[in-house]
Amino acid sequence: MGNIKTMTKREMxxxxxxxxxxxxxxxxxxxxxxxxxNDEEVAEVARLSREAHDLKLDIAMASAPAGAQQTISREAxxxxxxxxxxxxxxxxxxxxxREVITTADIAGQVPLAIGDVLEPLEEGLILKKVxxxxxxxxxxxxxxxxxxxxxxxxxxxxxxLNDTKISTSAIRxxxxxxxxxxxxxxxxxxxxxxxxxxxxxxxLPQGVIRTLNAAMFSPEKxxxxxxxxxxxxxxxxxFVGILAKEATGTAVSAIxxxxxxxxxxxxxxxxxVPTFKExxxxxxxxxxxxxxxxxxxxxxxxxxMLAELESTPRDAGSGRMIVEDGKIAGIPVFCTxxxxxxxxxxxxxxxxxxxxxxxxxxxxxxxxxxxxxxxDSIKHxxxxxxxxxxxxxxxxxxxSFQA
Numbered sequence: 001m002g003n004i005k006t007m008t009k010r011e012m013x014x015x016x017x018x019x020x021x022x023x024x025x026x027x028x029x030x031x032x033x034x035x036x037x038n039d040e041e042v043a044e045v046a047r048l049s050r051e052a053h054d055l056k057l058d059i060a061m062a063s064a065p066a067g068a069q070q071t072i073s074r075e076a077x078x079x080x081x082x083x084x085x086x087x088x089x090x091x092x093x094x095x096x097x098r099e100v101i102t103t104a105d106i107a108g109q110v111p112l113a114i115g116d117v118l119e120p121l122e123e124g125l126i127l128k129k130v131x132x133x134x135x136x137x138x139x140x141x142x143x144x145x146x147x148x149x150x151x152x153x154x155x156x157x158x159x160x161l162n163d164t165k166i167s168t169s170a171i172r173x174x175x176x177x178x179x180x181x182x183x184x185x186x187x188x189x190x191x192x193x194x195x196x197x198x199x200x201x202x203x204l205p206q207g208v209i210r211t212l213n214a215a216m217f218s219p220e221k222x223x224x225x226x227x228x229x230x231x232x233x234x235x236x237x238x239f240v241g242i243l244a245k246e247a248t249g250t251a252v253s254a255i256x257x258x259x260x261x262x263x264x265x266x267x268x269x270x271x272x273v274p275t276f277k278e279x280x281x282x283x284x285x286x287x288x289x290x291x292x293x294x295x296x297x298x299x300x301x302x303x304x305m306l307a308e309l310e311s312t313p314r315d316a317g318s319g320r321m322i323v324e325d326g327k328i329a330g331i332p333v334f335c336t337x338x339x340x341x342x343x344x345x346x347x348x349x350x351x352x353x354x355x356x357x358x359x360x361x362x363x364x365x366x367x368x369x370x371x372x373x374x375x376d377s378i379k380h381x382x383x384x385x386x387x388x389x390x391x392x393x394x395x396x397x398x399x400s401f402q403a
Contacts, residue, residue, distance in 0.1 A: 178384060
């Protein structure tokens with residue numbers, strides 16, 4: 001090993017690779033011999049790990065731009081960036097940085113970490129609460145195999161088993177564009193003491209949250225704001241497909257056969273408020289199709305309907321309400337008014353790990369000090385590609401009310 005201080009950047013990378021190989025060799029040897037590391041190996045692992053740590057620090061320092069490093073906060077750095085754009089009089093655009101950057105250089109990356117946008121998004125989506133993972137920064141297409149349910153067979157002695165075919169289908173989301181713009185006045189920027197970042201990082205995510213929630217939970221397709229046409233199939237949640245396939249719900253009392261339990265995904269409640277039995281039947285229909293609850297099962301309904309069920313008894317005399325402690329028979333209930341349409345109300349149930357939501361590529365952030373100059377404002381625009389995909393449609397059930 002050479003002296004780290006005299007090594008070139010390429011030599012440092014090569015040495016890191018050598019360290020990885022050495023560490024993996026020790027690990028593999030212990031696994032083959034089914035034993036823990038001995039004292040000599042423990043010391044060697046510690047030494048190699050320290051060397052790798054030092055190399056990574058030196059590589060980071062070698063990659064840093066020349067000149068004095070700024071130590072200002074992100075908020076102040078963002079203010080400086082916006083002020084520099086304003087003074088330049090030019091529209092600038094950049095991909096959202098994945099790490100915190102505090103340079104105020106217009107030619108550099110925008111000092112707004114992508115986490116500042118995505119963390120509020122995850123908190124705002126009710127899907128976050130039911131355990132759905134928001135995948136971000138995806139490149140190209142992600143392919144997720146869906147494996148059909150298989151079952152063993154009972155056979156006699158010496159009877160040859162037939163091969164069980166495991167069918168997989170690739171789900172390739174087609175991203176759709178989601179964009180939002182907001183404004184900050186020149187006066188606000190001039191007087192700001194680190195508040196510009198707060199304004200942008202709050203307003204942009206909230207606008208994205210509202211649209212994603214509406215697209216995910218509405219049983220009807222949203223419309224493009226500009227043209228009024230229906231959005232593409234990739235910008236819909238699981239309940240749109242159910243309503244398109246089963247426009248009219250089936251009464252729970254009419255679901256009797258095994259075939260019906262496996263085919264019905266849309267039920268119709270008998271009254272203005274669903275009964276405890278009807279709501280449990282929604283869960284039963286999903287389980288009857290072979291979908292297991294992995295901890296992400298949840299009911300989705302409007303805040304008004306939740307209030308109704310919190311004050312509606314399960315049965316006469318028990319004194320227990322349909323919804324207790326925010327749950328129906330132990331299954332969480334989450335609220336969004338987006339599940340109701342202009343003309344109808346709905347309740348949804350699903351195992352939400354079977355729903356994908358992904359953000360593809362970079363988020364493109366544009367600062368425009370020109371378009372709204374007559375309003376003495378700076379325009380901030382955020383564009384990104386998103387995709388929604390329902391893994392297993394059978395993991396979701398929709399309940400509706402009679403007209």
